Amino acid sequence: MSTPLSAVLWDMDGTLVDTEPYWMAAEGPLVESFGGTWSHEQALRLVGLGLDDAARIFQDAGVRMGVHDIVDHLTDDVMRQLGEKGVPFRPGARELLADLRRAGIRTALVTMSLSRMARRVVDLIEFEAFDLIVAGDEVTRPKPFPDPYLRACELLGITPGEAVAIEDSPNGLRSAVASGAAVIGVPHMVSLTGVGAHALWPTLEDRTAADVVSFHRAHRERTGDVA
Structure with missing residues (x-):
């Protein structure tokens, strides 16, 4: 399993x-x-x-x-x-985030923005969206180093193998992949081809918590990570 x-x-x-x-x-x-x-x-x-x-x-x-x-x-x-x-949410992002919360899956925001800006964005979401925030001024080494994602896993009390990361930039993808998480790339302003994402989704529209769970399960089975 x-x-x-x-x-x-x-x-x-x-x-x-x-x-x-x-x-x-x-x-x-x-x-x-x-x-x-x-x-x-x-x-x-x-x-x-x-x-x-x-x-x-x-x-x-x-x-x-x-x-x-x-x-x-x-x-x-x-x-x-x-x-x-106002806060311009990416297509499908708020809906997927809400579905993950309904499914009881914990969530963390891992950003290189300052904590005051990250908290401003989170405060404008109409539901309790994140269990924690790891911001750029809270880590020693930024993305593309794995430190931000490793810090989030540490604070959540989980291993990176238990996490999925969602990223839109090459630097962010490199950070998440290096941490050991399963990584979904959602291209936005720059191409993510060949950067190392474990899956590329063109958009988060119509994606659900079940899709993320299925992706994670398939990735762990593919890499031979069994419990």
């Missing part, structure tokens, strides 16, 4: 909510305010990257601010946009 599913670990930006355009809308004006230029292609390379690492790239692009000041500036801008425009 394969190891049972105990928890589903969600990435936030681009997987649960479509905030990547908000980040991109904040990035260009910041670089331009220091006389630089910022392209869409440059912005895409930051998808799923830890905020401190992204801040250093902005410094290389000419932004004369400290790493933490850059992170705070971008986070404040994105939170302002969330307040003005």
Whole structure:
């Protein structure tokens, strides 16, 4: 019998909510305010990257601010946009999250955004959506290192083999796969082909808790992980 599913670990930006355009809308004006230029292609390379690492790239692009000041500036801008425009959930994400909760499967949010932003998004969900949040300012090494997902499993009291992670970015996928979780990639702004996801779902629309349980069971049986 394969190891049972105990928890589903969600990435936030681009997987649960479509905030990547908000980040991109904040990035260009910041670089331009220091006389630089910022392209869409440059912005895409930051998808799923830890905020401190992204801040250093902005410094290389000419932004004369400290790493933490850059992170705070971008986070404040994105939170302002969330307040003005609302939280844009990805197709099917809120519905799948609610179905997992009804099924009694624990959930965690594993994001490289700051904890204050992650909690703001979670507070706007109309049901108790997550058992815990692991944010970018709560881990030593960000995605693509496995630390964020390992930390979530540690706090939940489970092994990575008992978890499914859902991600939309190459960096996030690498982090989740390295942790030992079974990983579903849901492409959004960048391709996930060849990155190592154990399954690629084009969308979360019409997906249910039963689909996630079936995926996890098949993955554990395929890898020979039996209880």
